[in-house]
Amino acid sequence: MANNPTVAADTKNKGSKSKIIIISLAVVILLLGGFVGYSLLSDSSEIPFISKLTEEPEPVEVQVPLEEFLINVSDENGDDTAIVKLEVSVSSYEEGAEELINQEIAKVRDAVIHVVSNESIDTLLKRENGSFIIKNDLKNRINKSFGEDIIDEVYITNILTQN
Template sequence: MAKEEKTAEETPAKGGKKKLIIIVAIALVALLGGGFAGYKMFSPKKVEAEPEPTPGVVAVLDAITINLADGHYLKLKMTLQATTDAAEAPDGSEALDIAIDEYSGRKMDELMSNAERDRTKKELIAKVVKAYTKDGKKEIMDIYFTTFVIQ
């Protein structure tokens, strides 16, 4: 009998490795499943982009002269690209008023640089689009300079 007891003590319990493998497999599945669920919960939601407006009529505005700093002048003529949401051709008086506010008193050197002129034009477009947005519908989508002369 001593021999039988010795063999029982020397041999490990059956299924020990099998249990360990099962526990590790369950832990991995739980870890991967939890990671996927966490990713789905906390990943940024896709925001649907606002559809691009459809171009409508183009309103040509009269040229205006704007006083710059140090006795210089800017002659500006622009057109407004309306969207199809605009019921009729837009009245450009508000856009011209915004342009006067945007460019009055600026230094000539600022507007001589292409980068600065592009930056100020983007600001002007943003202000005009905002001014011509009614009930969430944009009536103006872009501005085109047809004359931009500095003296």
């Protein structure tokens, strides 16, 4: 039998193609292994698409509008003859806050009435940096009534005074 040069060349080509495939697979496996090892050993927040997968969702602000308040307050003479009509919304980023606020609405309303009724018209309308000072007092009093910081912000949506 004579040596067939075509068969020998085909065998040689198949061998070199197999080596190329094996080397390519080895390189891909090494790269993947290196990436997985790096991501496990390093902070995942440094790797953008990994950190997106493991990030906690952004907290959602919940706003709860309260029913209108009509509250007697002191006028500039110190008499309880002035009336304040007040509309307020409270907001929170706590999970389940809306349900808790609605369940405990009496505590929230009592806190607002307590703070506002202890003010005079002048102090009630006092502002600092363009915002009513009383908003912080309302937030603190409402959170105190819950025994924890649930309310993040108090919004005064309407205020009207009458002497």
